[in-house]
Amino acid sequence: MNLTEHLPALQVVVPMLMAPLVVLMRIRGLPWAVATATSLMAFAIAVGLTDTVIDSYSATYEMGSWRAPYGIELHVTRFSALLLLIVTGASTLALVTGRQSIDAEIEHDRQPLFYAAWLLALAGFTGIVVTGDAFNIFVFMEIASLASYVLIAAGSDRRVLPAVFKYLIMGTIGATFYLIGVGLIYMMTGTLNLADMEARIHEVGELRPILVAAGFITLGLALKAAVFPLHAWLPLSYTYAPHIVTAFLAACSTKVALFVLLRFDFLVFQQNLSAHELQFTIFLMPLAVLAILIASGVAVFERNLKGLLAYSSLAQVGYILLGASLVSVPGLTAALMHMFNHALAKGALFLAVACLGMRFTQLNLVNLSGVARQMPWTMAAFVLAGLSLIGVPGTAGFISKWLLISAALQEGALGVALVAIIVVSSLMAVVYIWRVIELAYFGDPPESTRPVSEAPGWMLVGTWVAALMNIYYGVNPALPISLAGGAAASLLQHLP
Amino acid sequence: MTSELQVLIPILLPLGGAVGIAFVGRRYPNLRETVTLVTATSLMVVVWALLPDLLAGERPSVRVAELIPGLAIEFQIEPLGMLFAALASLLWIVNSIYSIGYMRSNNERHQTRFYVLFAVALSAAMGIAFAGNLLTLFIFYEVLTLSTYPLVAHKGDGKTVESARTYLGILLATSIGLFLPAIVWTYHVAGTLDFLPGGILADNLTGPAVGLLLALYVFGIGKAAVMPVHRWLPAAMVAPTPVSALLHAVAVVKAGVFTITKVVVYIFGVDFLVTESSADWLLFVAAFTVIAASVVALRQTNLKRLLAYSTIAQLSYVVMAVAILKPLSEMGAAIHIVAHAFGKITLFFAAGSIYTAAKKTEIHQLRGIGRRMPWTMAAFTIGALSMIGVPPTAGFVSKWYILAGSFQSDNHVAIITIIVSTALNALYFLPIIFYAWFSREDVAPANDHGEAPLAIVIALTVTAALTVLLFLFNQPVLDLASQLGRITK
Amino acid sequence: MELFGLFNYWAFAIVLMTGFYAVITKGNLIKKLIGLSIFQSAVFLLYITMDKVDGGTAPIVQKGVTDQVFSNPLPQVLILTAIVVGISTTAMGLAIVVRIKECYGTIEEHEVQNLDRDS
Numbered sequence A: 001m002n003l004t005e006h007l008p009a010l011q012v013v014v015p016m017l018m019a020p021l022v023v024l025m026r027i028r029g030l031p032w033a034v035a036t037a038t039s040l041m042a043f044a045i046a047v048g049l050t051d052t053v054i055d056s057y058s059a060t061y062e063m064g065s066w067r068a069p070y071g072i073e074l075h076v077t078r079f080s081a082l083l084l085l086i087v088t089g090a091s092t093l094a095l096v097t098g099r100q101s102i103d104a105e106i107e108h109d110r111q112p113l114f115y116a117a118w119l120l121a122l123a124g125f126t127g128i129v130v131t132g133d134a135f136n137i138f139v140f141m142e143i144a145s146l147a148s149y150v151l152i153a154a155g156s157d158r159r160v161l162p163a164v165f166k167y168l169i170m171g172t173i174g175a176t177f178y179l180i181g182v183g184l185i186y187m188m189t190g191t192l193n194l195a196d197m198e199a200r201i202h203e204v205g206e207l208r209p210i211l212v213a214a215g216f217i218t219l220g221l222a223l224k225a226a227v228f229p230l231h232a233w234l235p236l237s238y239t240y241a242p243h244i245v246t247a248f249l250a251a252c253s254t255k256v257a258l259f260v261l262l263r264f265d266f267l268v269f270q271q272n273l274s275a276h277e278l279q280f281t282i283f284l285m286p287l288a289v290l291a292i293l294i295a296s297g298v299a300v301f302e303r304n305l306k307g308l309l310a311y312s313s314l315a316q317v318g319y320i321l322l323g324a325s326l327v328s329v330p331g332l333t334a335a336l337m338h339m340f341n342h343a344l345a346k347g348a349l350f351l352a353v354a355c356l357g358m359r360f361t362q363l364n365l366v367n368l369s370g371v372a373r374q375m376p377w378t379m380a381a382f383v384l385a386g387l388s389l390i391g392v393p394g395t396a397g398f399i400s401k402w403l404l405i406s407a408a409l410q411e412g413a414l415g416v417a418l419v420a421i422i423v424v425s426s427l428m429a430v431v432y433i434w435r436v437i438e439l440a441y442f443g444d445p446p447e448s449t450r451p452v453s454e455a456p457g458w459m460l461v462g463t464w465v466a467a468l469m470n471i472y473y474g475v476n477p478a479l480p481i482s483l484a485g486g487a488a489a490s491l492l493q494h495l496p
Numbered sequence B: 001m002t003s004e005l006q007v008l009i010p011i012l013l014p015l016g017g018a019v020g021i022a023f024v025g026r027r028y029p030n031l032r033e034t035v036t037l038v039t040a041t042s043l044m045v046v047v048w049a050l051l052p053d054l055l056a057g058e059r060p061s062v063r064v065a066e067l068i069p070g071l072a073i074e075f076q077i078e079p080l081g082m083l084f085a086a087l088a089s090l091l092w093i094v095n096s097i098y099s100i101g102y103m104r105s106n107n108e109r110h111q112t113r114f115y116v117l118f119a120v121a122l123s124a125a126m127g128i129a130f131a132g133n134l135l136t137l138f139i140f141y142e143v144l145t146l147s148t149y150p151l152v153a154h155k156g157d158g159k160t161v162e163s164a165r166t167y168l169g170i171l172l173a174t175s176i177g178l179f180l181p182a183i184v185w186t187y188h189v190a191g192t193l194d195f196l197p198g199g200i201l202a203d204n205l206t207g208p209a210v211g212l213l214l215a216l217y218v219f220g221i222g223k224a225a226v227m228p229v230h231r232w233l234p235a236a237m238v239a240p241t242p243v244s245a246l247l248h249a250v251a252v253v254k255a256g257v258f259t260i261t262k263v264v265v266y267i268f269g270v271d272f273l274v275t276e277s278s279a280d281w282l283l284f285v286a287a288f289t290v291i292a293a294s295v296v297a298l299r300q301t302n303l304k305r306l307l308a309y310s311t312i313a314q315l316s317y318v319v320m321a322v323a324i325l326k327p328l329s330e331m332g333a334a335i336h337i338v339a340h341a342f343g344k345i346t347l348f349f350a351a352g353s354i355y356t357a358a359k360k361t362e363i364h365q366l367r368g369i370g371r372r373m374p375w376t377m378a379a380f381t382i383g384a385l386s387m388i389g390v391p392p393t394a395g396f397v398s399k400w401y402i403l404a405g406s407f408q409s410d411n412h413v414a415i416i417t418i419i420v421s422t423a424l425n426a427l428y429f430l431p432i433i434f435y436a437w438f439s440r441e442d443v444a445p446a447n448d449h450g451e452a453p454l455a456i457v458i459a460l461t462v463t464a465a466l467t468v469l470l471f472l473f474n475q476p477v478l479d480l481a482s483q484l485g486r487i488t489k
Numbered sequence C: 001m002e003l004f005g006l007f008n009y010w011a012f013a014i015v016l017m018t019g020f021y022a023v024i025t026k027g028n029l030i031k032k033l034i035g036l037s038i039f040q041s042a043v044f045l046l047y048i049t050m051d052k053v054d055g056g057t058a059p060i061v062q063k064g065v066t067d068q069v070f071s072n073p074l075p076q077v078l079i080l081t082a083i084v085v086g087i088s089t090t091a092m093g094l095a096i097v098v099r100i101k102e103c104y105g106t107i108e109e110h111e112v113q114n115l116d117r118d119s
Helices: A003-024 A030-055 A078-105 A108-130 A133-155 A160-189 A194-204 A209-226 A233-238 A242-267 A275-301 A303-326 A329-357 A376-390 A396-409 A415-440 A457-475 A476-491 B002-027 B029-049 B050-056 B077-105 B112-130 B134-152 B158-190 B209-218 B231-236 B241-250 B251-269 B270-275 B281-298 B303-324 B327-360 B372-389 B395-408 B411-439 B454-472 B474-487 C008-025 C029-051 C075-106 C108-119
Strands: A059-062 A073-076 B060-068 B070-077
Touching: A003 A059, A003 A108, A003 A376, A003 B270, A030 A059, A030 A073, A030 A078, A030 A108, A030 A476, A030 B241, A059 A303, A073 A078, A073 A194, A078 A108, A078 A329, A078 A457, A078 A476, A078 B327, A108 A133, A108 A242, A108 B411, A133 A160, A133 A242, A160 A194, A160 A209, A160 C008, A160 C029, A160 C075, A160 C108, A194 A242, A194 B134, A209 A242, A209 A275, A233 A242, A233 A303, A233 B327, A242 A303, A242 A329, A275 A303, A275 A415, A275 B281, A303 A329, A303 A415, A329 A376, A329 A396, A329 A457, A329 A476, A376 A396, A376 A415, A376 A457, A396 A457, A396 B060, A396 B158, A415 B158, A457 B060, A457 B281, B002 B060, B002 B070, B002 B112, B029 B050, B029 B112, B029 B209, B050 B077, B050 B372, B050 B474, B070 B112, B070 B134, B077 B112, B077 B251, B077 B327, B077 B454, B077 B474, B112 B134, B112 B241, B112 B251, B134 B158, B134 B241, B134 B251, B158 B209, B158 B231, B209 B270, B209 B281, B231 B303, B231 B395, B231 B454, B241 B251, B241 B303, B241 B327, B241 B395, B251 B270, B251 B303, B251 B327, B251 C008, B281 B303, B303 B395, B303 B411, B303 C075, B303 C108, B327 B372, B327 B395, B327 B454, B327 B474, B372 B395, B372 B411, B372 B454, B395 B411, B395 B454, C029 C075, C075 C108
Parallel strands: none
Antiparallel strands: A059 A073, B060 B070
């Protein structure tokens, strides 16, 4: 057996094993170095797995050589490869870029614990993505969530504590709902293996416990994914978390929950079961539309920069859900592309925010008046990523919006209405991004403050790498499109 | 034979210039201005070098990247784009000379930013001119909007930023809210966005949908300032004069009418629109804008605002000429883009010259100023005559073709509009010229000023000369325009 | 008989809702956590109930005995894991409450909100 066959397992095992080791490291800088190296290795594994699934469609791995459906099976598809790239990429870039920012926000003697939590979160997220076992997903989800609570609670503002408490309560309720749903399915099918479930659910698909399970699972995961109106935990947590943590979590945490949601909704509760239509067209699509409009509207009036971006994230979750709720290959492709592109844009934006955070303790918009003159590189990266968020052509954001609009247009009259909503919300995105840009470039610095200097060079490098990736994948989106397209096709056309 | 690189150089060159300007920066202002001028001159050389091959019938194109199958970033050189690019690259040189004089004598802030963004705007204009499909055009259209916003907001005080926000708000909102959906719709029904002679929509769309799609385009392309999306143009008057010249003559509004022309000719196809009665409204809207803007211009007291409304009227001339849908009028539209550019840049240069030398901005202050500033006012006179369409100026040539096109199709609305608006133009320009030359100053100015700085005078003399020369030697422009006319036949 | 047969499921639903009610209505953060624990415990009950096989005993394989009926061991294992998760969550929540008490001097939700609004 060569090493490539073990990649699915290593993807999770490496960060998980390194986490306790990091706790023991007391030498300054060492935890960061080890965590970064681990994250980099996870990224390399993700790239290797992507390579495999592009060639041979999917890779499976049986833990401890127990055959599925008895043992736990790891299953990497194009869909999971896309998510793995997002998660490990975001983590690596955030760690590489953010060392100074973390040093500034986290006390030195707590850093080993911080980095250990980071690695656990990474292991949790990747675990959710690669595993093919419904209960295993729950365990990894809770590992990731608990680690996220720790990471967020490391924020220096005391307001982070009530925020993270709220997140903990809502996150646990979501996970428990999910657990109830999985239990009901297990009761009806006698299996926890997703592929096996898919095969067996036909016989019992119309029975009430399955419908109830679908309700519980959808609701629980919607909570984790911050689908409107179950989003209340997200804005404050993102606002007061350490900047780098926000950059990491904003890029991947809600998307991983959405990943599980889509996997359940399309693989397990298949589209040919009776309640599927109802779930998407009647339930999720209106929620997606509301999320897009209301969250964008709130972002327009938000006073805190991170809060503004957090509300924008909620709107983006709406876009992803909207694409999925069209239940068509183009729609789903658009949704998955938007996962990738939004991770690029939001990651870059929050890294730029972290650069600003090096010089400002309060990131209220008024404080940032005129900052572009003092921090030109930071703000230029912010503008670039902001354009991608708006969806200006030439940036990654444009590709997914284009796909989303053309997918919606295939739906006839309803599609035209959806296009109108997408257009309106894009204009709202222009407004809220532009508020920041205008203030930073054309506002006068507040009288009382001292002039600030540009962010540290190394952080700028990382931020710019993220920003330029928005351009690169806006011009050459072949890789994410092939992953997203393949994933969408397999989610919808897996049935004979 | 034109190589692929030759197509890309006009777009990359100003970008390189922008980097160079930023690099040299504030420390070496002389070097910075030299870089600007060198870039501008070499841009003109490379653009004009493309002309012979084009006239010989070549249509060189480059595909840079394919985003999604059928959706690519692609450039192609064709007559209309060539005309726009040649015009913009020529006027950039003159405008740069003028900018140097204007910015220095008025001690403007952020001069490096000004020159950098100017170069970026030119790069965007070249991208619009040579775009091979609608998507590419749209990208550069947005780049042009974004890069000119800081130029409009140059002064940076509250009122300026407010106006600049109107500028940006209208242009971005219309382009994202109307133009982009129109593009998506086109792609949805036609499966392509390429500019093809004869259009791509002919077999894919019928009935009222055609009129609706055309409306999305016409109002989505806010830079063409067809009423009611014209408000950004007067708002942008807060910009320094060289920027106004950029907006009104070199790039921005020209990009607008150029895009509309291009959409009508290469996306809809003239023959197709002739058969679709649901698209007839365009002519009336354009005619209304011509008359309404001229009437508003009559009531203006500020010189630059008057010029702004005059521009709105003149732009709709182009749109109207396109909407007549006859080969001669399409030619007239192309020529009018050039003619108006020469005339209007002269007028703006003159207005800026007066502001620099005398600090005067209002029309009633201009009595007797012709004696102090004879060169400036002479240029102003030529520009104004061209706006009215009096020979021997460029405006006459284009009006001639537009009129000829209207007679070809017995289009009474167009004929009457042209006659009425000519009268209105005369009504608001002639008094200014008359009082400037033939009446005395009410009060002597505080400083006994003469002409504006030399750079400014040179620039406006050159553009005034171009306005006259285009009347006398218009063969190259006609050649290009007639190639366009041939497509529309 | 039918009603009695579903007794455990009724119990599950009642315990679940009791916990959920506490989480939503109580302003005291500790009480919220207690509610959350009750809420999670209900799920344990659900899993344990479904693994019961009529007449089955503990799943211990004995040599020579072949007709033995076992309860399903898998949900029991699962729920052990879930219990661990529940404990960690509660511990984490309590740790946050301690920090909230340190920073705000109170663990009443509305008082915390008022303090933030003032500052």
